[in-house]
Amino acid sequence: MEQMALHVLAILNQPSADAPPHTPGAAPFAFADAAEPHLSVMDLGVTRGDGIFESISVGHGHAQALEHHLRRFASSAAKLDLPAPDLDAWREAILAAIVELEPGAESWVKTVLTRGVEGDGRPTGWVYAAHTSDFSQARTTGVRVVTLDRGYRHDVEQTSPWLLAGAKTLSYAVNRSVLREAHRRDADDVIFVSSDGFVLEGPTSSVVFRRGDRLLTPGTGLGILDGTTQANVFRYAESLGFTTGFELVTPDQLRSADAAWLVSSVRLAAPVRALDGAPFPVDAALTAGINEYLLALTD
Known part of the structure; x- marks a missing residue:
């Protein structure tokens, strides 16, 4: 294929060593x-x-946080009882796709693994790379956020593992539907709240908030994703002398925070500037530092 492409697609021949290749x-x-x-x-x-x-x-x-993403990819596969992805093959395809892509300040790579054609026994896998959209406004001006009930208790991961909470699946109809609901409420994004009243995550992001000299996120075991960007934000905060940790909070407790962000791999850190229609404080200096740090990461 032509070098320095704007879009790169790599199709894996054997996405899992536990299943036959598509072409021996x-x-x-x-x-x-x-x-x-x-x-x-x-x-x-x-x-x-x-x-x-x-x-x-x-x-x-x-590629930023590549090994963390690969571990989460494998974890999601295990939750769905998919054949375990051959991480060496996936890593090779990801890095090759990045090399093929036309150079740019910001790009992204998407890895997809499906169960394949029903009855065939061979999963389908591909890597797609492209340049990102312009997220500068969300990173600087911030986003207006509404809280929406996710419909599950905060302990759903323990009580009902078959609901696949905490797995990054292709079943994204709800994640798109809540964004349409946010737009109907004159907002840009969503923070999910459990049915028993605890803050969880966004449909495509982790929630991070500041209380004084502490940076916090709702925690683990809540049926939410293990945030790759959130982990890097914590590392940056610790380098500035912040303490970091996990804290289970209600929406009312979140509203009393000094600042909050929705953080994700491609958009990076978007400060919350309004929550449920009420203005929310934005820490512009810390936001800029976080995004500069994330953009400069080399692993």
Whole structure:
């Protein structure tokens, strides 16, 4: 394929070492034209949303938090009883796709693993790389956020693991629906709240908030994703002398925070400037420092 492409697609021949390859003896992956069709209409990722994905930020040619993303990819596969992804093959395809992509300050890579065509026994896997949209306004001006009931208790991961809370699945209909609801409420984004009243995460982000010299996030075991960007934000905060930790909070307790952010791999740190229609304080200096740090990461 042509070098320095604006869109790069790499299709894995054997996404899992636990399943047969699509073409015996072929290379681990092959580049393909992203504008052409490649996926069977019988693929369970299409017909059932039966699969997982990761979105990885790329800054100045470096995949950020790659190993953390790969670990989470494997964890999601285990939750869905998918064949375990061959992380060496995925890593190779990700890094090769980044090399093929036309250089730019910010890009992203999406990895997708589906169960494949029903009855075939071979999962489908691909890596897609492209440049990001412009998120400068969200990173500086901030986002207006509403809280919405997720409909699950905060301990759903323990009580009902079959609901796949905490797995990054392709079943994103709800995640898109809540954003449409946010727009109907004159807001930009959402923070999910558990049915028993605790702050969880955004539909595509982790929640981080500041209370004095502490940076906090709701915690683990709540049926929310293990935040890759949140972990890097904590590392940056610790380098400034902040203490970091996990704290289970209600929306009212969140409203009393000194600042809050929705953080994610591609948009990075977007400060919350309004919560449920009420103005929310923005720490512009800390926000700028966080985003500069995230953009400069080389691993």
